[in-house]
Amino acid sequence: MTDVRGRVWRDGKPQDDFEFSAISDYLAEPEALVWCDIYDPDHAILKDLATELDLDSWAVEDAIAEAERTKAAVYRSHTFFTVYAVEVKDPPPDDDSESGLEIHRISGFVLPRGLITVRLSPNFDIEAISQRFDELGGQEHGVGSLVHGLLDVVVDSHFDAVQSLDDSIEAVEDDLFEQNARKSLQRKTFRLRKDLVELRRVVLPMREVVNSIQHRRLDAKTSPELDPLYADLYDHVLRASEWTESLRDMITTVFETNLSLQDARLNTVMKKLTGWAAIIAVPTAITGFYGQNVAYPGIETVGGFITSTSIIVVMVLVLYWMFKRRDWL
Known part of the structure; x- marks a missing residue:
């Protein structure tokens, strides 16, 4: 109006x-x-x-x-x-x-x-x-x-x-x-x-x-x-x-x-995922021997199991310390 x-x-x-x-x-x-x-x-x-x-x-x-x-x-x-x-x-x-x-x-x-x-x-x-x-x-x-x-x-x-x-x-x-x-x-x-x-x-x-x-x-x-x-x-x-x-x-x-x-947050996430993937790959690589049809030192013995477990723990700790020191985790 x-x-x-x-x-x-x-x-x-x-x-x-x-x-x-x-x-x-x-x-x-x-x-x-x-x-x-x-x-x-x-x-x-x-x-x-x-x-x-x-x-x-x-x-x-x-x-x-x-x-x-x-x-x-x-x-x-x-x-x-x-x-x-x-x-x-x-x-x-x-x-x-x-x-x-x-x-x-x-x-x-x-x-x-x-x-x-x-x-x-x-x-x-x-x-x-x-x-x-x-x-x-x-x-x-x-x-x-x-x-x-x-x-x-x-x-x-x-x-x-x-x-x-x-x-x-x-x-x-x-x-x-x-x-x-x-x-x-x-x-x-x-x-x-x-x-x-x-x-x-x-x-x-x-x-x-x-x-x-x-x-x-x-x-x-x-x-x-x-x-x-x-x-x-x-x-x-x-x-x-x-x-x-x-x-x-x-x-x-x-x-x-x-x-x-x-982009920076994405890079940080990818860096952390890569670090954890590397850590997880260690026990996978070691325990993978148990699925193979070949003989290896310590097979079917308690000592072999303890040795494999110790190697997993040591390598995981070493990788974690290295990645943490480089600020990857």
């Missing part, structure tokens, strides 16, 4: 008269700034809005299409972008095969005096963006301040997700040498690798989005006071990207180390 909400500012001050049907009127006011958020839009409603606000038809299709990549595109009358916020599930799932991250897509149409956001995910906390607008203030600087507030919330969610994956990978590293945790270790590692791949798909392209918005003025009235804020935002995006890349190296190291430990 389509849900619409929004806010209006005049001269940088919030107002209480937002109505969806009056968006074009707000945009026509020279001192007004408007934000409208549309959740799960009906295609007809969005198409009518696009006609009213002169939005590009391809951008409108991208806003509601499935599996769109993170991007920013500049059109004649507006700028369109698609970004993904990431939420860490709290509490984390009990099943190691279930992802601990939830991804929400947000598309935006940036107009000279307004920002229209389109969401398809019902679980994204849109109030966090509205609160960030109030925390950052600066609505007198134009629509660029709204776009910055939205992207700032998205990038902060990336940091939370990266931090969560970092903690999970460190926990897996601790479990590498724990005997009891080996069975679930491979499943955890595989799940973390999948989460990391999914996170990289939404984090890395953010550099292009922020860079495009930062270096291409959203409209002629964008205030230069926002340049330091966008530069700081771009720095945060770079840090999140670099952190994500370092996590890929970490999880790869964990995966390879786990394989190496498995």
